[in-house]
Amino acid sequence: MSMYKKKMNRFATVVTIAGLVATTMSACTDKDTSTGSTESPGSTSESKEAANQTPPLTKLSYWVELFPDAAAIMKSYGEVTAWKEIEAKTGVQIEFQHPAQGQLGEQFNLMVASNKLPDVVDYGWNSYPGGAQKAIRDKKIVPLNDYLDDAPNLKALFDAHPEWRKMASTDDGNIIGFPFIREDVTQQVFLGPAIRKDWLDKLQLSSPTTIDEWHTVLKAFKEQDPNGNGKADEIPINIPAGELAFAGAFGTPNDYYQDNNTVKYGPIEPGFKNYLTTMNQWYEEGLLDKDFATTDGKMKDAKMTGNQVGATVLFLNGGIGKYMDLMAQTQPEFKIVGTTYPTLNAGEKPVFGYIDNPVTGIFTAITGSNKNVAGTVKFLDYLYSDEGKLTMNFGKEGETYTLVDGQPKYTDAVLKNPDGLPISQAFRKHIMGATSGPFVQDVRLTAQYTTKPEQQEAMKL
Incomplete structure (x- = not known):
């Protein structure tokens, strides 16, 4: 999924432009709207009253990115167990x-x-x-803003966590749309x-741990045949240009960031050179x-499962967990672990x-x-209710989860998928909680x- 990053340094929170915008929620101030106004442009109490008289929602066109892991096993999110269950519970066809x-x-x-947009568009x-x-x-x-009374579940969340509302709003105070919310730091x-x-x-x-140590290790991967096939086919490291984990070691990301309340642009800072x-030397x-x-994504999957790549940058579940699951049968010794973000100097x-x-x-966002x-507001707000949250995160009771002492536990349909899918793709098939959408994770x-020790240790690192 396209994620919005927030990085930290010794003195102040350092953010990329995406993270900065996700927090301040505006790249442009609307001069026609007074700051802090709760009245949205083009919306009046009369228009709201008229909208409230609209017949119940029965159909909804929904534009959203299909994540690559999901695209490999389905044509549409309409195939996901959780969304099917939402349709059944609400009577809304998506x-x-x-x-x-x-x-x-x-x-x-x-x-x-x-001039004609879908009913809702899920996007940055x-x-x-x-x-x-x-x-x-x-x-x-x-x-x-004018529809929060019709969205009591989301309103309650915003009232309890005003910082969440701020992150979901423009600088003018306009709430952009229904957000994906991570309720715990371990999910962030x-x-x-x-x-x-x-x-x-x-x-x-x-x-x-340091750039010099990385260089030593990568040279060994290149020269000492660690995959044991007698061929010089190892790819010591696979990372895209400007990857934060390595550019950051030089004190600058490949983006905008904040340093002691000063916004800087990484690529023009000396460290980026x-x-x-x-990177030129490594290449x-x-x-x-x-x-x-x-x-x-497909090329990376092929290289990883082809036992060629020694190091890269990965998600905990769609990366470390995914590849260890895929390689468990054919190469049980395969183990990939997280490392600390590198520095220039030890310690x-x-x-x-x-x-x-x-x-x-x-x-x-409603278009x-x-x-x-x-x-539409009432429908999407349902996803923030206890029942909606349970469905989006766990799917269908008796099929993808059961309640044990009142707590939802995934069934083997998810944890030991009968089709042999990696757990990351099994989650994609049945629930949205491991992906994104308008609900609370x-x-x-x-x-x-x-659950893998390697994933938990990587999270700590």
Whole structure:
């Protein structure tokens, strides 16, 4: 999923532009709307009253990215057990529309340029030209301020956590849409550098912590045949350009960030040139994957499961957990573990780490083409109710979960999928809680999803 990052340094929170915008929620101030106004442009008490008289919602067109792991096993989120159960419980038929894989941004831009939009669009709306506030001013989306009384579940969450409302709003105070909310910090840390522990053990090497130590380990991966096939086919490290885990070691990310209340742009800082120089050295020595600029998800999967890649950057579940599950039968010695974010000097605390916001920058926004705003608000708000939250995170009782002492426990349909799917894809097949959407991610999901010792240790690191 496209996530909005928030990084931390010794002195102040350091954020990428996506994280900065996800927190402040505006790249452009709407001059036609007074700051802090709860009246949204184009919305009046009369229009709200009229909307409340609209017949109950029965159908909803829903535009949303189909995550790559999900796209490998389904054509639409309409196949997911949780969404089927939501449709059955509410009587609302959902027509999912998904952009083509790898064309999210392009197809979003084409869609919003048209005069006819789906009823709701799930997207990082601050990527709209001019930001979410401009999208509101252009009447592409309808802010939720005037409809919170029709969304008591979301309103209660915002009242209990005012910082969540702020993260879901523009600088003008307009609520962009229905957010995906992570209720616990353990759900906000899920990405970082990872390395083949079995390769380290074979070569009697320790997990690297500094850039120099990484260089030593990667050279050993290149030269000492750690995959044991007698071929020089190892790819010591596979990372995209500007990867935070390594650019951050030089004190700068590949993006905007904040340092002591000063916004800076990483690529023009001196440290970024040093980072590029180092990556060039690794590339020339054959340590960095020669296809780093073109490797997509399928290519990475093939290289990882082909026993070629020594190190990369991975998600806890869709990465470490996924590949260990995929390799468990054919190569039981396969082990990949997380590492600390690297530094330049031994013993230093990393300047950058990874933690996402509890409210991510992805919002299911009601569009200006929606003919039943109030009905849509009530439907989406249901997903924040106790029942809606349980369904989105655990699916269908008796099929994908059972209640044990009042607590939901996943069945073998999820944890030991009969189709042999990795647990990350089994979760994709049955629930939305491990993906994204307009609901609260349940901490009880995380406790049953991120279960491998390697995943738990990576989270701590």
